[in-house]
Amino acid sequence: MSAAAQQSSMQNWEAYYANLKESYLFPNEFVVRTFLAHYPNLDMPHNYQGAKVCDVSCGDGRNLVLLNKLGLELFATEVSPSICEVTRQKLAQHSDRIAVDIRPGVNYDLPFEGNFFDYMLSWNAIYYMADAQSDFRDHVREHARILKPGGYLVCSVPGPGCFSLRGAQELGNDLIQIQTDSKWNMLNGTIYRRFRDFEDIESTFGEGFEDFRRCTIRDDCYGLPLEYSIFVCRKK
Numbered sequence: 067m068s069a070a071a072q073q074s075s076m077q078n079w080e081a082y083y084a085n086l087k088e089s090y091l092f093p094n095e096f097v098v099r100t101f102l103a104h105y106p107n108l109d110m111p112h113n114y115q116g117a118k119v120c121d122v123s124c125g126d127g128r129n130l131v132l133l134n135k136l137g138l139e140l141f142a143t144e145v146s147p148s149i150c151e152v153t154r155q156k157l158a159q160h161s162d163r164i165a166v167d168i169r170p171g172v173n174y175d176l177p178f179e180g181n182f183f184d185y186m187l188s189w190n191a192i193y194y195m196a197d198a199q200s201d202f203r204d205h206v207r208e209h210a211r212i213l214k215p216g217g218y219l220v221c222s223v224p225g226p227g228c229f230s231l232r233g234a235q236e237l238g239n240d241l242i243q244i245q246t247d248s249k250w251n252m253l254n255g256t257i258y259r260r261f262r263d264f265e266d267i268e269s270t271f272g273e274g275f276e277d278f279r280r281c282t283i284r285d286d287c288y289g290l291p292l293e294y295s296i297f298v299c300r301k302k
């Protein structure tokens with residue numbers, strides 16, 4: 067993406083979240099499941115009181131509502147100061163009066179010191195690339211940098227069958243340019259790192275993370291095919 071395209075992508079997100087200002091905040095069901103429930107292959111400890119979490123690219127803050135209820139100390143990022151401000155206010159006005167330190171940042175440059183977090187959430191965000199020359203390994207290194215050793219990353223990325231990837235143009239190096247005719251056409255032109263399968267995910271994140279746990283969502287949602295690869299892993 068050119069600098070102009072990046073600017074326009076940020077403005078699209080700013081307009082999107084400004085329009086959501088008055089909407090309700092419901093956490094994603096699979097974030098709830100991962101942080102609260104018990105499953106055969108998930109052994110992430112659920113004693114969150116006082117631990118620090120960063121919700122990277124938190125959007126309107128829907129998942130922070132849950133993380134707050136769990137007793138975590140809340141930190142977050144979004145791509146522009148104005149989105150940070152809209153979300154900070156929305157959470158402050160929530161019935162739970164949620165306080166969060168939310169700072170502008172992008173996937174390759176997260177505004178926190180090293181070894182700071184016990185948990186990180188990157189929910190449908192880590193694969194947004196600045197441009198076609200960007201190196202996804204910089205995203206992996208940056209996310210690992212701010213987690214404590216042994217800290218947990220909870221992450222969701224779209225799977226190959228997800229509606230948002232349909233029609234995308236291949237750019238090489240596992241990068242694609244989004245071209246969707248769904249209601250999410252504001253994403254068109256955006257560059258994603260796509261993942262073929264969990265082997266691809268584990269080898270790509272393996273430089274900084276280990277002990278991967280996998281979960282797949284494959285859902286026909288009233289005709290909209292949703293497919294997401296969710297994983298939990300620990301900083302090496």
Ligand SMILES: C[S@@+](CC[C@H](N)C(=O)[O-])C[C@H]1O[C@@H](n2cnc3c(N)ncnc32)[C@H](O)[C@@H]1O
Binds near residue numbers: 127145171189195
């Ligand atoms: C699909 S939304 C997910 C938002 C939130 N995590 C949620 O689950 O509701 C993708 C988010 O990625 C952010 N984003 C876009 N480009 C980005 C980049 N280069 N680095 C980090 N985040 C980016 C957008 O602002 C947007 O909030």
